Amino acid sequence: MSHAVLAGGVGAARYLTGALEAFDPASVTGIVNVADDVVLHGLHISPDLDTCTYTLAGAIDPERGWGLVEETWQAMAELGRYGGENWFSLGDRDLGTHLFRTARMHAGATLTEVTAEVTTAWDLECRLLPVTDDRVETRVELTDGREIGFQEYFVGLQHSVEVASVRFAGADQASLSSDVAATIRTADALVIAPSNPIVSIGPLLAVPGLLELVEARRDRTVAVSPIIGGAALKGPADRMLRELGEESSVVGVARRYRDLAATLVIDDVDRDLAPAVEDAGMRAVVIPTIMKDPGVAAALARACHNAAVGS
Amino acid sequence: MSHAVLAGGVGAARYLTGALEAFDPASVTGIVNVADDVVLHGLHISPDLDTCTYTLAGAIDPERGWGLVEETWQAMAELGRYGGENWFSLGDRDLGTHLFRTARMHAGATLTEVTAEVTTAWDLECRLLPVTDDRVETRVELTDGREIGFQEYFVGLQHSVEVASVRFAGADQASLSSDVAATIRTADALVIAPSNPIVSIGPLLAVPGLLELVEARRDRTVAVSPIIGGAALKGPADRMLRELGEESSVVGVARRYRDLAATLVIDDVDRDLAPAVEDAGMRAVVIPTIMKDPGVAAALARACHNAAVGS
Numbered sequence: 001m002s003h004a005v006l007a008g009g010v011g012a013a014r015y016l017t018g019a020l021e022a023f024d025p026a027s028v029t030g031i032v033n034v035a036d037d038v039v040l041h042g043l044h045i046s047p048d049l050d051t052c053t054y055t056l057a058g059a060i061d062p063e064r065g066w067g068l069v070e071e072t073w074q075a076m077a078e079l080g081r082y083g084g085e086n087w088f089s090l091g092d093r094d095l096g097t098h099l100f101r102t103a104r105m106h107a108g109a110t111l112t113e114v115t116a117e118v119t120t121a122w123d124l125e126c127r128l129l130p131v132t133d134d135r136v137e138t139r140v141e142l143t144d145g146r147e148i149g150f151q152e153y154f155v156g157l158q159h160s161v162e163v164a165s166v167r168f169a170g171a172d173q174a175s176l177s178s179d180v181a182a183t184i185r186t187a188d189a190l191v192i193a194p195s196n197p198i199v200s201i202g203p204l205l206a207v208p209g210l211l212e213l214v215e216a217r218r219d220r221t222v223a224v225s226p227i228i229g230g231a232a233l234k235g236p237a238d239r240m241l242r243e244l245g246e247e248s249s250v251v252g253v254a255r256r257y258r259d260l261a262a263t264l265v266i267d268d269v270d271r272d273l274a275p276a277v278e279d280a281g282m283r284a285v286v287i288p289t290i291m292k293d294p295g296v297a298a299a300l301a302r303a304c305h306n307a308a309v310g311s
Numbered sequence: 312m313s314h315a316v317l318a319g320g321v322g323a324a325r326y327l328t329g330a331l332e333a334f335d336p337a338s339v340t341g342i343v344n345v346a347d348d349v350v351l352h353g354l355h356i357s358p359d360l361d362t363c364t365y366t367l368a369g370a371i372d373p374e375r376g377w378g379l380v381e382e383t384w385q386a387m388a389e390l391g392r393y394g395g396e397n398w399f400s401l402g403d404r405d406l407g408t409h410l411f412r413t414a415r416m417h418a419g420a421t422l423t424e425v426t427a428e429v430t431t432a433w434d435l436e437c438r439l440l441p442v443t444d445d446r447v448e449t450r451v452e453l454t455d456g457r458e459i460g461f462q463e464y465f466v467g468l469q470h471s472v473e474v475a476s477v478r479f480a481g482a483d484q485a486s487l488s489s490d491v492a493a494t495i496r497t498a499d500a501l502v503i504a505p506s507n508p509i510v511s512i513g514p515l516l517a518v519p520g521l522l523e524l525v526e527a528r529r530d531r532t533v534a535v536s537p538i539i540g541g542a543a544l545k546g547p548a549d550r551m552l553r554e555l556g557e558e559s560s561v562v563g564v565a566r567r568y569r570d571l572a573a574t575l576v577i578d579d580v581d582r583d584l585a586p587a588v589e590d591a592g593m594r595a596v597v598i599p600t601i602m603k604d605p606g607v608a609a610a611l612a613r614a615c616h617n618a619a620v621g622s
Contacts, residue, residue: 094389099353
């Protein structure tokens with residue numbers, strides 16, 4: 001049995017927590033977005049990989065939803081003394097991860113290798129695979145004409161600006177991870193996590209070869225809608241969909257994913273839209289998708305798996 | 312009035328503290344060794360510059376003698392979790408300095424510019440000038456044939472190994488800082504701080520042009536012996552001198568510095584060696600040099616200045 005998940009940050013991390021509870025952890029693989037990665041102060045920072053790792057390790061800060069518990073902020077305070085750029089908060093504990101990753105990558109390790117070392121150190125039994133070892137960078141064009149990096153949009157501006165378009169710089173030259181390709185080819189179930197379709201799942205699909213591999217497994221692929229009752233639980237997915245001319249609803253999500261996935265899992269609150277999802281070309285499965293505790297997440301993972309394998 | 316100091320780490324930092332007490336701080340310039348600098352985990356670390364800055368800011372940890380007070384070690388603990396190289400301890404507060412320096416240098420700032428920004432942020436009224444903006448790297452050849460970096464020798468192996476030779480990689484291609492050259496040409500007094508002659512003062516003099524500039528100011532140059540009663544107060548200067556075939560005494564120091572400086576300041580405990588220092592070609596000034604408090608350091612700085620200006 002194998003269960004593979006196309007993953008962004010927080011929503012995907014919660015889904016993966018459920019999958020680890022529902023299945024043999026060794027059968028679970030997260031295929032993780034790296035287009036939010038950023039080099040800051042010389043350090044290689046991989047926010048989605050770290051959010052997944054820390055969450056699965058039970059070490060994520062429950063209040064903030066990102067970064068580590070029992071965090072301190074001494075480095076940022078000193079950086080502030082110098083007038084350094086500290087809008088992207090790096091906790092002292094978290095810095096240990098970035099120092100390690102940067103040192104290993106300077107020594108020639110791939111991001112895939114470093115990620116395996118990091119997850120092993122946290123005793124994770126599942127695999128987390130960066131979609132590529134190459135640099136892909138989400139660039140956000142604003143309606144005022146500026147083009148900025150994803151973290152500047154997401155963290156610096158708190159995504160409170162209108163987006164005109166999004167592109168994934170470097171994606172066309174990136175090589176799909178061979179581990180990722182093999183995982184997708186052989187997974188019993190392939191799940192598109194409830195992550196931002198544009199800036200979390202989008203850059204995964206922009207890596208040459210991935211889209212075709214997923215389309216070839218359409219019958220085994222299940223997407224979980226990140227839109228619930230027309231809104232995103234967290235983050236700007238709903239606004240971004242609208243700003244880019246799509247519909248912020250499970251139907252809009254179905255139109256985006258119908259060539260990739262046979263099934264869309266939607267929340268109970270969207271039950272009435274199930275027929276419209278089916279009209280848009282996807283089978284609708286209606287169950288609770290707000291993963292407020294690991295039990296809900298595990299039930300969601302089981303439902304996704306069953307939908308994929310047709311049982 | 313201007314008072315310039317060729318400086319390494321701890322001994323020089325204490326001397327500079329005294330100079331700031333003795334003179335108008337704006338008239339004091341530290342010309343600081345950068346050959347101990349190291350890039351670790353992608354971060355540019357300048358131990359001697361930071362030791363001088365933190366000491367003059369009154370923020371050095373008094374127990375350790377390096378790094379910042381009220382320091383925490385969360386980043387290093389996490390780095391240790393991953394099996395990362397954490398033998399070179401970077402405190403969380405200290406990391407703020409390295410993050411800032413690295414970000415500014417990636418943005419194209421010179422080490423001289425960053426150092427000015429850092430010292431200004433700590434409200435230092437004196438100047439600290441890196442001897443060069445280029446990379447110079449102290450390499451230590453051990454008697455077992457290995458060649459290692461300075462920090463690996465000094466911190467990693469706690470300088471408990473025998474040294475065969477020392478070289479300063481990159482020094483011959485380095486450009487002397489124009490600010491440093493101007494400072495040396497015009498200083499009323501030029502002091503060689505009580506720093507390790509081989510690995511702190513040595514790499515300063517290895518930057519092309521500096522040796523000649525100092526020799527041209529020999530009459531205005533005063534060295535403070537880092538060897539007291541045959542031993543170094545701190546660090547391996549005494550052992551290194553012996554291992555490299557020199558004498559670990561004020562006379563050995565005089566032989567090393569006689570072409571550069573007219574005067575050698577030696578501690579009271581070495582009073583009997585004053586004639587031997589003079590025979591070696593330097594005028595000897597005998598006063599307390601163990602800077603156990605700022606008053607001793609200030610008196611030492613005054614004595615040096617007076618020896619230089621001949622009053």
